[in-house]
Amino acid sequence: MSQSTDKIILGIDPGTVIMGFGLIHIKGSEMHLLNLDVVKLKSDDDHTLRLQKIFEAVTGIVKEHKPDEFAIEAPFFGKNVQSMLKLGRAQGVAMAAALNFNIPIFEYSPKKIKLSITGNGNAAKEQVAAMLQQILKFTNTNTYLDATDALAVAVCHHFQTKNTQHGAAKSYKNWNTFLNDNPNRKA
Numbered sequence: 001m002s003q004s005t006d007k008i009i010l011g012i013d014p015g016t017v018i019m020g021f022g023l024i025h026i027k028g029s030e031m032h033l034l035n036l037d038v039v040k041l042k043s044d045d046d047h048t049l050r051l052q053k054i055f056e057a058v059t060g061i062v063k064e065h066k067p068d069e070f071a072i073e074a075p076f077f078g079k080n081v082q083s084m085l086k087l088g089r090a091q092g093v094a095m096a097a098a099l100n101f102n103i104p105i106f107e108y109s110p111k112k113i114k115l116s117i118t119g120n121g122n123a124a125k126e127q128v129a130a131m132l133q134q135i136l137k138f139t140n141t142n143t144y145l146d147a148t149d150a151l152a153v154a155v156c157h158h159f160q161t162k163n164t165q166h167g168a169a170k171s172y173k174n175w176n177t178f179l180n181d182n183p184n185r186k187a
Helices: 047-065 081-099 110-118 125-136 145-162 175-181
Strands: 006-013 018-027 030-040 069-073 105-108
Touching (some): 006 047, 006 145, 018 145, 030 047, 030 125, 047 081, 069 081, 081 105, 105 145, 110 145, 125 145
Parallel strands (some): 006 069, 069 105
Antiparallel strands (some): 006 018
8 A cells, every 4th residue: 555645545435326436635644625526327227237337437537537545435234135236246346447457445334434534433424524524625516425425435544544554553542632633633
């Protein structure tokens, strides 16, 4: 994994009807929003055709923005096995597109992403979006929550790698130490 202080991270919130993506640029200790959006897929298209469109969309995003790292929301377990299978395929296709460009891939659980952004692993999507607006200083442009979810994956990855040294997570003795080391996380 690149420890460069200048890198682009692509975050993906996979979906079979709407796939969110968010890109951040890390330069030194600064984090900037590059782009966030969604790829809309036709729900009446054949599932394999949607997978092809996901692959093509991720390939296009990678070619345009040249990310150094790729972060994706890991599978979650639900009651509908068919939905989980389709989502897993969408995740795999998005990952394959990144692997085509030799981009390192990192997965984060939905709970870890929410905890990293809001401090609450059970936060609502709207809470995550609001916190990202504060962290990255952007205003809501009526973008789908899938886009801010994808952005949250990228930011979570940055926080995880920023606070990791030699594979061990950095620990803090109290909130003041944490806030001193992470001034951009203050509300």
